[in-house]
Amino acid sequence: MDSAPLTTGTGTTAERKTAFDLARFMPYRLAVLADEVSATIAQVYVDRFDLNRDQWRILAWLGNHRDMQAKEVARLAGLDKMQMSRALARLEEVKLVSIKPDTQDRRGNVLQLTKQGRALYEKITPLVIAREEYLLASLTPDEIASLDTIIAKLRRQAADLKARG
């Protein structure tokens, strides 16, 4: 896949008409980047620990916040109720997560890492943190700060576009 600078929106309409270049199209470049970066993390949780992305996200949240409501984890991890249900079924089957009815509201479930789940979490997190650090090590502090701002701004614009259809 090619690499190229971002389009800047400064061309005239006439120029743009024949100048649409996927390689310079920001949404495409972001998708390619995110895929490649995600793949470096997935190498850890998929290849070494046989979790899929949804299962890993749930494990990650539960490792940092014990006794969470299933609904809350789903919201935080960006999973719908079906993805959540399937991922949890697998995590419970392999005894990484315990699922208990919420005593406050028995429609919901309360989740907790098992001892094994906690051990796996403690094993995986240093590995993925090391990978994140390796990725970020190529950036200057200013660039890291910029990336933070850029992500926030683009997410807001994307949310606006989505809302407008």
Next chain:
Amino acid sequence: MDSAPLTTGTGTTAERKTAFDLARFMPYRLAVLADEVSATIAQVYVDRFDLNRDQWRILAWLGNHRDMQAKEVARLAGLDKMQMSRALARLEEVKLVSIKPDTQDRRGNVLQLTKQGRALYEKITPLVIAREEYLLASLTPDEIASLDTIIAKLRRQAADLKARG
């Protein structure tokens, strides 16, 4: 889904052990961002024009470079030969792309947009360019330049990690 600053890699190991926070994890945040941004573009080519992502990418390349080899388009669009074969079958079926054996090397195919394909391309590109411009309008020129650098640097680091396993 939550928003939060990126981790910076400055914490001690002891701090990090209990501080892994998916919401601040750069690979996760990039994945969420790319999904949201891609969705705003997909609203155009999926919802309004019934193309999937692979078909859209092929159309986009062919719109800008006529008479391309199928293999070259696949490489540029980041598609493997099976994705390419399926997407092309559909594009040919709906008469957006013509597929002809390469006269130089009859194992390969040469692709071209049909008149209808060209018309669709001319219809879609202004819409997706407008969306890209809306997204980028929230960024300063410095941030747009930073994003360019950041994408290039992170892709290089990701490629390094991938190569090492």
Next chain:
DNA sequence: TATTGTTATACTCTATAACTATA
């Protein structure tokens, strides 16, 4: 009636490999 979660179903995608044809 609304919410949490499960199950059913069909559909789409993906990954692997076998296969054809050309070189």
Next chain:
DNA sequence: TATAGTTATAGAGTATAACAATA
């Protein structure tokens, strides 16, 4: 032998909706 592309097949993931239990 290697390459471009297709076909076959099974597995994974996705989307929709019907359903049960609880509120």
